[in-house]
Amino acid sequence: xxxxxxxxxxxxxxxxxxxxxxxxxxxxxxxxxxxxxxxxxxxxxxxxxxxxxxxxxxxxxxxxxxxxxxxxxxxxxxxxxxxxxxxxxxxxxxxxxxxxxxxxxxxxxxxxxxxxxxxxxxxxxxxxxxxxxxxxxxxxxxxxxxxxxxxxxxxxxxxxxxxxxxxxxxxxxxxxxxxxxxxxxxxxxxxxxxxxxxxx
Amino acid sequence: xxxxxxxxxxxxxxxxxxxxxxxxxxxxxxxxxxxxxxxxxxxxxxxxxxxxxxxxxxxxxxxxxxxxxxxxxxxxxxxxxxxxxxxxxxxxxxxxxxxxxxxxxxxxxxxxxxxxxxxxxxxxxxxxxxxxxxxxxxxxxxxxxxxxxxxxxxxxxxxxxxxxxxxxxxxxxxxxxxxxxxxx
Numbered sequence: 001x002x003x004x005x006x007x008x009x010x011x012x013x014x015x016x017x018x019x020x021x022x023x024x025x026x027x028x029x030x031x032x033x034x035x036x037x038x039x040x041x042x043x044x045x046x047x048x049x050x051x052x053x054x055x056x057x058x059x060x061x062x063x064x065x066x067x068x069x070x071x072x073x074x075x076x077x078x079x080x081x082x083x084x085x086x087x088x089x090x091x092x093x094x095x096x097x098x099x100x101x102x103x104x105x106x107x108x109x110x111x112x113x114x115x116x117x118x119x120x121x122x123x124x125x126x127x128x129x130x131x132x133x134x135x136x137x138x139x140x141x142x143x144x145x146x147x148x149x150x151x152x153x154x155x156x157x158x159x160x161x162x163x164x165x166x167x168x169x170x171x172x173x174x175x176x177x178x179x180x181x182x183x184x185x186x187x188x189x190x191x192x193x194x195x196x197x198x199x200x
Numbered sequence: 201x202x203x204x205x206x207x208x209x210x211x212x213x214x215x216x217x218x219x220x221x222x223x224x225x226x227x228x229x230x231x232x233x234x235x236x237x238x239x240x241x242x243x244x245x246x247x248x249x250x251x252x253x254x255x256x257x258x259x260x261x262x263x264x265x266x267x268x269x270x271x272x273x274x275x276x277x278x279x280x281x282x283x284x285x286x287x288x289x290x291x292x293x294x295x296x297x298x299x300x301x302x303x304x305x306x307x308x309x310x311x312x313x314x315x316x317x318x319x320x321x322x323x324x325x326x327x328x329x330x331x332x333x334x335x336x337x338x339x340x341x342x343x344x345x346x347x348x349x350x351x352x353x354x355x356x357x358x359x360x361x362x363x364x365x366x367x368x369x370x371x372x373x374x375x376x377x378x379x380x381x382x383x384x
Contacts, residue, residue, distance in 0.1 A: 003264075003265045003266055004266070005265055028280060065275070066277075068271065068273055068277075069282075072281075072282050076337060096281070096282065096336060096337070099281075100277040102280070103275065103276035104276065107274075119260065138205065138209075139205055139209045139257055140261065142209035142213070143212045143213045143258070143261055146213035147217055147268070150217040151217045154217055174234070174365060175365055178369060179369065179372050181213075182369070183373075185203070188206045188210070189203040189205075197201065198202065
């Protein structure tokens with residue numbers, strides 16, 4: 001599975017992940033304190049410049065990640081044109097774009113392994129409540145490994161369906177799909193136990 | 201222990217896999233994805249505690265940069281977008297759904313799971329989702345609700361499917377519907 005980390009290497013890839021995350025939190029909170037439209041426009045221009053620094057490919061990738069905001073931009077734009085309050089609408093849209101773009105920048109410049117290290121540090125206090133680091137790590141690895149397996153099995157189920165029917169399988173295959181998943185879980189758990197389980 | 205962790209990881213993977221089912225459009229252009237169905241199933245099948253953990257594990261993987269949300273979305277950006285409230289509501293919805301299915305034993309599982317999915321997967325989820333939208337988009341709760349309500353018909357459909365699936369699963373693999381099994 002491919003993580004959203006950008007293959008284009010930037011200087012920010014080497015910065016400590018924890019610092020980037022803390023900075024992101026601070027800036028995002030800051031964005032909600034600013035009410036000035038010009039300032040928001042300046043921030044967003046700055047974010048765009050930051051995204052453009054590592055080159056074309058990186059810039060276009062970061063713009064692509066903003067597409068998910070399109071429906072909200074449209075709704076807010078129509079809403080505020082309707083209420084004759086364009087400046088307010090523009091502020092909301094720019095703030096939303098800057099916040100999401102900045103967060104994406106952190107994701108794009110941080111390796112998955114660095115993120116997992118941060119999780120290690122953040123979840124350390126939870127050890128008191130019984131959360132074991134090795135169990136969490138294995139669970140993360142299992143999700144990453146099992147997702148493509150499940151997707152593959154789902155694809156095969158829907159192929160089997162379309163071989164027998166001209167109608168679309170849709171939700172009807174979710175039941176056999178879930179049963180397969182549950183049976184897989186049984187086998188994986190058994191295999192884990194056979195290898196000594198979490199205490200091995 | 202191994203079984204619990206495997207099931208939690210597996211249901212997190214199930215939410216991810218359901219995200220790859222292409223969204224169905226409900227006639228008036230609102231896309232509905234199967235992912236919240238996964239959240240409902242976490243609650244109805246795994247129960248409150250394990251269901252919540254499965255959803256949290258899934259969100260953790262999204263946050264560290266895996267594109268597991270429907271449409272290949274992921275990373276920290278989704279937690280800064282207007283729909284963040286729904287994501288925060290996911291684990292709580294799974295918890296509420298799981299709790300209802302665990303505690304309410306007097307009625308057929310189909311009805312219990314359906315009511316639980318509506319209460320947790322729609323009411324609880326929308327309370328968080330609408331609050332999130334109202335904060336992120338600077339709207340009053342009522343205004344944000346108007347934007348969010350287009351998704352309700354799709355979610356009602358998913359609650360129905362979640363209920364049918366849960367009761368069918370209880371027949372096919374009774375030992376795996378942990379919300380109704382007291383074993384650990």
